Amino acid sequence: GAGVSQSPSNKVTEKGKDVELRCDPISGHTALYWYRQSLGQGLEFLIYFQGNSAPDKSGLPSDRFSAERTGGSVSTLTIQRTQQEDSAVYLCASSLDGAGGYTFGSGTRLTVV
Amino acid sequence: KQEVTQIPAALSVPEGENLVLNCSFTDSAIYNLQWFRQDPGKGLTSLLLIQSSQREQTSGRLNASLDKSSGRSTLYIAASQPGDSATYLCAAMNTNAGKSTFGDGTTLTVKP
Numbered sequence: 316g317a318g319v320s321q322s323p324s325n326k327v328t329e330k331g332k333d334v335e336l337r338c339d340p341i342s343g344h345t346a347l348y349w350y351r352q353s354l355g356q357g358l359e360f361l362i363y364f365q366g367n368s369a370p371d372k373s374g375l376p377s378d379r380f381s382a383e384r385t386g387g388s389v390s391t392l393t394i395q396r397t398q399q400e401d402s403a404v405y406l407c408a409s410s411l412d413g414a415g416g417y418t419f420g421s422g423t424r425l426t427v428v
Numbered sequence: 429k430q431e432v433t434q435i436p437a438a439l440s441v442p443e444g445e446n447l448v449l450n451c452s453f454t455d456s457a458i459y460n461l462q463w464f465r466q467d468p469g470k471g472l473t474s475l476l477l478i479q480s481s482q483r484e485q486t487s488g489r490l491n492a493s494l495d496k497s498s499g500r501s502t503l504y505i506a507a508s509q510p511g512d513s514a515t516y517l518c519a520a521m522n523t524n525a526g527k528s529t530f531g532d533g534t535t536l537t538v539k540p
Contacts, residue, residue: 348527357532358517371526406471414459414521416477417528421470 317341319420321407327426328397336392336423340409347390348410348417349382353403361405364390397427430455430522434531441508442539449503449534451518456496459521462528463492463503466515475516476503480523508538 320339328334340347349361360374364384375381379397384390394401404424408417431454441447451461460479464472476485476492478501484493491504501518515535519528 346526350530358519358530360527360529363527365526408472414523416460416462416474417472417519418474419464419472 319407319409319418321405321420321423323423324421325424325426327428330398330427331396333393333395334397334425336394336405336407336425338390338392338407338409338420340388340390340407341418342388343411344409344418345387345412346410346415347384348408349390349392350406350408351403352406352422358406361392394425397425399427401425402427430458430520430529432518432520432529432531434516434518434534436534437532438535438537440537440539443508443510445508445538446504446506447508447536449505449516449518449536451501451503451531453499453501453520453529455520455522456499457523458496459523461492461494461501462519462521463490463501464517464519466517466533468514472517505536508536510538510540512536513538 347364350358363371382392404422408419463475478494489506515533517533519530521528
């Protein structure tokens with residue numbers, strides 16, 4: 316597509332529920348990144364994909380967080396048993412290759428109540 | 429481990445003033461440095477991307493410079509306007525990390 320698309324744009328979920336966040340990168344971009352931004356905070360790296368593999372998943376906060384990428388395109392970030400501290404904006408970015416500039420999506424605002 | 433620092437955290441200027449935002453990084457082994465703009469409640473919009481072999485990039489009233497040896501980048505905004513009010517973030521992509529490290533940003537307010 317023309318840009319990076321994220322869905323849903325907003326998600327309110329009850330504590331303990333699982334959520335899935337989707338990222339559709341720019342067509343042809345091999346690298347895909349997930350970051351999160353808590354209220355008033357900077358960007359926190361979560362995971363990096365090159366193609367379908369994840370060379371760096373060091374930023375995933377706990378084993379409740381997982382991500383996959385299929386067909387070298389769409390990525391899904393899954394958070395199991397959500398907790399209130401998971402509330403944040405989850406941002407996805409893609410780049411042409413592993414050394415190019417980022418293009419960000421508009422983010423998914425997750426609120427855990 | 430790369431660390432990126434942006435000073436000041438906040439800046440307020442009158443309309444029409446030229447200004448410089450600073451970004452420093454600890455590891456000079458970078459592929460590129462990218463400047464972004466973030467409006468409240470919005471995502472990040474790319475402003476300028478400087479590859480490691482370049483010294484500067486320009487787009488309209490914006491000019492970004494890169495000095496790898498000193499670990500510094502600056503974003504120069506000419507003739508500031510109220511519409512420039514936003515948070516500006518810089519990000520350094522390391523050659524050995526595959527990801528970018530972001531500064532915490534400088535929040536700019538341009539007063540009419």
